[in-house]
Structure formats: C-alpha cells, structure tokens
Amino acid sequence: MLTAEQVAEAGTSFDWLTATDGVLYWVESSPQLGRAIVMSWQLVHGSAAVRRSDVDAASVGSSLHAYGGRPYAVVPSGIAVVDASNGQITGDAVRTNTKHVHGDLDGSAAELLGVREDDRGDELVSIGLATTASRTLRSTDGFLASPRAKADRLAWVQWDRDVMPWDSCEVWVADWRPGGRLGEPVRVAGGTGESAFQPTWGQDGSLYFMSDRSGWWNLYRWHDGNVEPVAPMEAECAAAPWESGYANYVLLPGGRIGMTVQRGPRHGLVVVEPGGEVRPIDVPYTFIKPFLAAVGDRIALICASPTRSQEIALVATDGSNEVEVIRRAASKQRPVAVPEVIRIGSGGEVTVLFYPPAGGSGPAPLIVRAHSGPTYGMDYRLDWEVQFFTARGFGVADVDYHGSTGYGREFRTALDGRWGTVDVEDCRNTALHLLATGRARADAVFICGASAGGYTALRAVREDGPFALAVARSAIVDPNRWTTTAPRFQRPHATILTHDDAKIVPQQIRRPVLLIHGDRDEIAPIEDAVELASALASGRLLRLDGVGHYLSGAALAAALDAELGAYMKVLSDCAE
Template sequence: MGSGLHAYGGRPYAVLPSGEVAVVDAETGQVVVGKATTGTAHTYGDLASSGSRLLCVREDADGDELVTVDPATGSSTVLRTTDGFFSSPDTRGERLAWTSWDRDVMPWDSSQIWVADYVPGGPVGVPVLVAGGPAESAVQPRWADDGSLFFLSDRSGWWNLYQWRSGRIEAVAPMPAECAAAPWESGYANYVLLPGNRIGITVQHGPEHQLVVMEPGGGTSPLALPYTSIKPYLAAVGDRIALIGASPTRPQEIALVATDGSDHLAVVRGDPIDGGDGVSVPQVLRVASAGVELTVLFYPPTAEPAPLIVRPHSGPTHHSDLRLDWEVQFFTSRGFAVADVDYRGSTGYGRDFRKALDGNWGRFDVEDCRNVAEHLLATGRALPQAVFISGASAGGYTALRAACEDGPFTMAVARSAIVDPNRWKTTAPRFQRPHAAILAHDHAAVTPGQVRRPVLLIHGDRDDVAPVNDATTLADALERRHLLVGMLRLDGVGHYLSAPAALAAALEAELDAYQAVLRQAGLRLPD
C-alpha cells in the first residue's frame, strides 16, 4: 500500500461504510477494493469515503481529476478536471469541499478551497470559492456536523484555523504560530474535530510542536505530552486524539492522547530506548545571519571543540525535526558535533520567512549555514579545518553550492542532490516543477568550474526526483579536477535511502570521508 500521487503521495486508504478498506497499490498506483480495481492510466491518492462510493484524486501527465469510484466494480466517474492540482476532498450531507492550486504554483504559496452542492452518484454543482488566492495558502478543508467548514490559511502570515459559516469566515484562536505543515503530501490532518465542538490541533514554533485543544469559548488548552515533534496525521478516536509523536530521546511512536484534562497517554506502538543514555540531546541555539535570527539544533559531541557537520534540511520548504535522529547519533557517538540549520525559507516561522528563499536558492541558505558554522567556530564549539556541510535532496544542493565558495567548510557531502535547479524545472515531478522555477535564479546551477572544495556524492540510480545523470556528470568533471572524494552510486535505490543497507553504506562512506580529511590535516580522530 502506498500512493505516488503528486510524487510524494497522500492518504492511500479509506474505510468504507461497509467495513471494507480501499487502498492504493504502491506498484500500480491503482485503487483496490477486494477484487475490484480501477485499472486506468492514472496514479490515485487522497482516498475518502463518500456514502457508498469512494472519493479520490487521480493524476496523469495532463493534470488532476476529482473522481468517485464504485467499490463493487472499480469503475470511476469524473467530477472535476484541472491541468493543475486537487487535494483533500471531503463530503458531508450534500456538500463537497476540496483544495486546488494552479500548475505553476506550489500549494504552500497559493491554493484555494472550494465548496459545491453534491449528491453522491450525481454531478457537482457550481463551485463557490471559500478562501485562498495568489498570496494565500488555504488547505485542509473539513466539514463540521453543523454544516460549517473548517480550514487552515496563512492569510495572517501564519497558518491558522478558520471557520466558514453562512458565507462568513471567522478566525479560530488566532496566534503567531504555524498550525499546518507545508503540504508536501495530500491528505494531511493537522487538526481534528472532537465531540462537544472542541478541536485538537498542532501548533508549531520553529522546529517544536505542541498539541492543543481549542475550546468552544475560544480558549486553548495545551496537552502535556512527551513529544516535541508531531506528524500531520491526527485522527479523532472518540474524545481522544491518535497521533505519531517523537522527541530527542523518544523514537517515533503511535499514541492515543486523552483530552479530558488527565493528559493520559497510551502508547499503541513504539520502540522505546532505555532512558536515552548516550543520546546526544540538541541544544536550541539562536544565531544571527544577515539581519535575521536563525534557529539551530546543535548536537554536542563527547568533547569540545570537535569536528562539526552542518546540515541544511531537505525541502527546502521544510524544517529541522526536533526528534531522535539516528543519523545524527551515528556521528555524535563518534565524536562529531552536528548542527541542523533552519535557514531562510524554512517552515515553522511564518509566510514571510518561508518565502525569503524565493529567487535566492543557493545564496541565502548557504549564507545562513556559513554564518552558523562561523558562530560555532568563534565560540569554540567547532574545530578549525574540520567543518563539513552535508545535506540530502535540496540540502544536498545547498551543500554543493557551499562547496563553490570560500568559507569555513572543508568538504561537502551531497546525497540525492539537485545539481541544476533550472534544468530541474523540466526533470522534476510535475508537482515540483513550479518549486524549481520559484526558487531558482539565472546562476543557480552547480558547475564543475565553480567548485572549490572536495565533494562526496551519494546517489541512487533510480532517483525519480533528482536525476542520477546530473550527479554522475558532475562527479566525472570533479574527478578530473581532483575535487571528487568519491561517487557512491546505489543500485536499485530511489530518492530516499529508506532501505537499511543503502543508508548504512551512505553513512559509512560519509564517515570515511570525514576521517580521511582529519588524518590528512594531522588532526586527532574523534573517539
């Protein structure tokens, strides 16, 4: 089971009133219910129950369709068509809501929520625009029992919750915090509607999440949880909330949280570690860069100063996760310090900060990572001549761009990296091509002649997000210039190194490269 809708997937299953479960087959992209299957040339996702039928979004090279599927036969009926994108269909009674955005924008920049009359099995009425526009991201529509519609919008500069009722929109508990995740996947649920007109919702400040309950009178009650990271997959189970949570000392676990004031937590599935002994817990640092304040998760090693690995996160429209990261622990347990940087363009800091990287990818993110490294050097927390930058996907691009400049970085490690954002406009998945166009500039490409620092490249040969040929072409040119540390090409591996063997090979190659630099500089290897 798994959906490839819009490249990153979303909501690959739904439970029908009959008790049957409809799923998306990960290999074919088709909806399967019992022995019935859709069997069309599309990729399906965003499944939801709608009476006796299934409501979902499907995609092909020409655009998206909002469709219903007959669970008995697998036959489909098209409700809406666009050359852009649909997501988050939701029905209640004879009303349908959904999100859409144009083919040349990203949903976190510009998206709209629509509603229309709809009788299951019949046509869709004339759509009415509820919220969203060129400078507003409106996402996650959800019908309430009273016929009103809730949704999240960043119209105030922060993704907050709103309610649409009788044609009027009201803010629900406005706050200077993000209550939505950037919609990389369809079907996110950052809030749930609870009995008694209460609402459970995630609240994000930088890398840290909370879960709060919004009361009918407008007040909010934070829940006392051991989690600092909460996935955008909330679900209501009666008056309890099901979630996936984690912290720097707790791996991700599925839990049920009481909202009756007891804060009772029942872990449904998890793999706890014994007291967190030996785990490096991050210190949250604030570092100035180009007139703005950055948030940095600094993982101290066993002794300071130490070799430092600066890590720009992937995305780049994302953030560093304040949760247990075994890749970080792999290096801190071997004497390295690690700094995860929420550079300009990160989520969790409002719309203006999120949009700051537009047209400046490979500039502002590199400047911010460099300033963090120089701050840690100046404060005696990093070892000179042993400062590295390492990133994956968009973070890999940042690492490559950093290797094109003078500065504190001795070497760059780029995993599954984007090499040329302007070429990526044509090679990226349909969903992400506008992302490249919005972020890039005329001089965004990493060219071999620009590179000034040694580079280790790690790439899967089945990467359908960042073409492997771009990495191998760069590797060949860097080898001729004696700037290639190595090119680890992983057979049968895609954009994400999810298989344990592939990840282990990547980490060992990265560690070997760092240790070779330290030996060459005559520096003591970490214990």
C-alpha cells in the same frame, strides 16, 4: 557503538493515522517488514488489539504529486488501498486499472473518493462501492486534493499548475450527491498570496480549513457564506502540504478542536474550546506528524522527541494530560546526544539544533546539515543518523535556514529567487558561531544535505572556508534544468527558487565533494550528479543501483559508511 546497519534497521515509521468508529488505522513500514502495510488498533472488551490488514498489495503507498497522498480509506466492506508498485487502488470492494496514479482517498458509505493524476493533470474521482464504476467529478491541468463529503456537499482543494500549494491554494465547495454530479462550485478561501487547505466538515455544516491569510497557517471556519478565524495566533498550525491529505487538527465531541501548533522547530498540542479559549496540552513530545485523529474525546497522534523514537499515542483532553502509548518503534539503541536549541543572527535570526559529541568537551569536528526542504524544516526528534556521528565524536548542527517552515510566510518565501545564497549564508554563519564559541575545530568543519539540502551543501563549497568538505545525497545540481526534469508537482518550485547563477559549476567548487545518488531517483535525476562528479578533480560519486530519491536499508548503511569515510580522510590528512 551504533553501526550504519543498525541505523538502517531502526527505520520503523508510522504515517497516515486516521480513525473510524473508534478504530485507529495507520500505515506502518520498517526495514524488517520490507514494505508498508495498514495496521489497526481498537479496544475489544476492555483489551487493546493491534491487527495487520490482509489487503493484497505489494506495499501500501501513493506517489500522487511525486510525494504522496493518503494511500488508503476505510469503507463498509473493509479497506481500499493504493498499491505502491503501480499506483492503482485495490481492496475487497474497489479495484482500478488505469494509467493514472491514485491517492488522497476518503471513504463513505456508498462511494470512494480520491484523486488520480497523469501527465495531463488531475481528476477528482468517485468510485461506486456497489458498481465499482468510476466517475470524474472535476478535472484540471493543475492539481486537486482532499475531497471531503458531508451530506449533500463536497469540499476539495485545488491549485494552478504554475504555483506551489504553500504559495497559492484554494478551498472549494459544491452541492453533491453520491452517484450525482457536482453543482456550481464556490470558492471558500485561497488564491494569489493565500494558501488554504485541509478542509473538514463540522457536524453543523460548517467547513473548517487552514489558511495563511494572516501570514501564519491558522484555523478558519466557513459558515453561511462567511469566513471567521477560529484560533488566531502567531504560530504555524499546519504543515506545508508536501503530501495530500494532512490533518493538523481534529474535531472533538462538544464543539472542541484538537490542533498542532508549531513555533520554530518545536511542535505542541492544544485544544480549542467552543468559546475560543486555546488550552495547551502538556505532552512529552517535540515533534508531531500532521496526522491527528480522534478516539472519543482523546487525540491520537504520531509523535517523537529527541529521546523517544516514533510512537502512536492517545492523549487525554480532560485536563489530566494523560498519555497512553499504543505503538512504539522498537529499538535496542540508546540516544547519546540531545540537542540544544540556539539562535544565530544572520540578517535575521535562524534557529539551529546543536547536538554535542558524545563524551567530549571543547572543539570537535562539526557537521552542519541543511535539511531537505527548502520549504520544510528540521525535525526536533530522535534521529539515528545524527546519533551515528555524535557517537564518533562529531558535533552536528541542524539549520532552519531562510525558506524553512515554522516561522510564517515571510520567512518561508525568503529564499525565492535566492536559492544557494541566503541558505548557504545561514549554514556558514552557524559554523562560524560554533567555531567562535569553541565548539568546533577550524580544520574539521563539514557540510552535508540531501535533495535540496544537497544543493545547499554544494553551493557552500564554492568559496574558501569554513567547510572542508561537502557531502550531497540525492542532490539537485542544476535548478534551471530541474524546472523541466522535476516531477510535475515541483516544477513551479524550481522556477520560484532559481536564478541565473543557480547552476553548480564544477570550476567554482573549491573543496572536496562526495556525491551519493540512486540511479532510479525520479525527483533529482542522477545524470546531473554523474556529470558533476566526472568534471570535479576532487569529487567522488557513490552510485546506488536500484535506489530512488530516499535511502533506506542497505543503501542508507552504505551512504553513512561512505560519508563517515570521507570525513575521516580529512581528519587523517589534518593529522599528518
């Protein structure tokens, strides 16, 4: 049976896929490596070669805006990367030594573009590859992202310090020459009530970008001062910009465009033909990360499904739907549960991925999981943490509660000012539905979540039934206090979500609680969890020393074992 240690060891991840001159690059991390490194793939004399970069960095990664930005760029002399240990750029041609955090890098023949952040705000910077001199092109007390140069023009993204980029975000352009200054900036799209981002220059000088001006993130094109939709549809064609530098579309030869399309939890891949026809590509994946790249007329993507771990694949766009896998996250384990997509009405339908217990039929212990958004969504892919519990006879239900992405702006903003209410209602209705349909045991229904999902789990046990216990990992406990303790990037998020009754009050908790928290969590500081645990008569805190907001390795294994132990105690008490 799959152990907690095996779950932790299965954590290979691929991110930040890009392509330069037919060579693919990505960041790869795994428990076995113990750090993140840049890898590359290319065809050499008809044979594929995968290589590991030799950049001198403790681990490649950026904490720009707390969640990250593209942590490397390819330049003529090699690769420039952000060292995760200090936020500085290092490489053969470029090295920085400032008090900033760098990220969202983009290379050109003469300069390296990027964003750097400190407590005062953001700067758009250019670093000369010949001189290594750094110049500030633009600064703000808000946020900047995605510097993209083309000939004598520069595009970038910005948003104010009191908003989140998925609520209000702007695309700007200005005249620019390497080594020169920016001309008068022009706003292309975005503003109050519109989220625009992911600028990319076309060969003809057109600027492509994503915008949700229609209520859905769709692709647009700016040309000769005019903005026009490229492929309008009622679907999300971009991911919420938690990190800076996403690429949900890629420009292909012949004026074609490859693009992800998300409807609910399922991701798909399409090609937009020059005439506007949208042609789906049949791929064996349900989840695609927002990092598309192009190798010739093939689309490179990081993808997965409920039965396949993450892999990097090249997908043909010639109509053959041919898929070539070039890198796999190897695992000796086999999944034991495949989810069923169900829809549950709760004042507006929500979507749930239900994983049945292995080898069981009839009512079983149920774990309802609130994802870690709230402006995110459940991942429709192989999740070894889910398999850990289904292998032991638990059913698991992942809930895309109101506030999740994948359903348009109206659904995404439904949680504003109501955090801990409608999300809890969606999770409760999920449990009640599975109880009513005979899939869950009435005395063994649990709720868990991490980060924002941990807050939802804690709110869910402020009332009687149906949850017998809550497990909250790296949880936010007091959203009102979080407006000041959250990272600079996320403070507006806390302000938008919170309300007068948002704080978790110990006296209102009616069910046992297990809190799991790292003492180096910089997103949800541990002090609130310690205070709550000490005030709860039936609460326990598993403190993880030296661990941040995200759990991996031994910390993840310890958390899974503790969570299982908490559930088993409830089941044991029910049997007595």
